[in-house]
Amino acid sequence: MKLDFSRLLSPEQQVRLRRTSATLERMHALPDRWLGRELAQLARRIRGSVPELASPALDTDGYTKHLLWDVVPELARRLGEPLEHNESKDIWLRTAEGEDLRRDVSNCLLNTSTIWLMRTVPQDRRDDLAVLMNEAANGSPVALALDRLVPPGQDSTDRLAASLREVSRARGHGAMPAWHPGLQLDPPATDAPSPRF
Template structure:
């Protein structure tokens, strides 16, 4: 019997998780241009809410600043969102393509300190942060944008694709290198095998 851990959460926590799941499902269905806009706006709102992140010149956590000032805006730009001043200035990231882009984005996303961000981002931006930094196996908009720009193959070796293949198998699905909302639900029960005679 599968345990329903959501019963242990407060109604407010359950509502917050439901809002996040609905947002991620909606983002998954957006056309590229509008996904780029939403992704950029998430990063901009988070940066604007924290003095330590307000400028790319300030000395703070390297991966976090790189994610919010370069990686997310660059993915958004490639999806069609115009950049603002000082966004996506990393020339290596701007010229990366294919598996190199997948590897660089995956490493940055997976090394960004979500715990540090949760401590410094004000309460009114926590939902934005929860969406932007959601784990790839549960629907990361950063990984979603990357998957649209450089679709992972079943042999992709970057950490996001490898992790998704492992998690989707563990959840009883076919091994998938990219997230989709169907991975959040149990797969249809397999029909009972015919008895051997």
């Protein structure tokens, strides 16, 4: 019997979860150029709502600033979104390609302090934060942009692809290295008997 953990959430949390899921499905269907625009706008709105994030100077959590000022804008730029002043100034990131880009982006995304952001971002930006920092296995626009720029292979060793393979396998979808909305659904039923433990 499958447990429905959403019943443990407050009505407000359930609404936010549904809104986040709908936004991620919509973003998944966008052409690259518009995905880049939405991704950049999410980072810009979050940065603009928190005084500590107003400039790229590293006077607070380094991964968070790097994600919001360099990583997200760089992915958006590669998808076709023009940069704003002081965005994507990390020359290493600007020149990274292939598996190096996947490794750098995934490490930054997975090390960003979501707890710090949740405590700091004002209430009117929580939906933006929920979308931008959504768990990769449940749909992350950052991971989605990365997957479009450098599609992961079954042998990709970055942390995003590895965790996606593990989670999708556990959900019964096989070892998928990239997210798509179908991974949120139950896998098709098979005639194979259930394993006995």
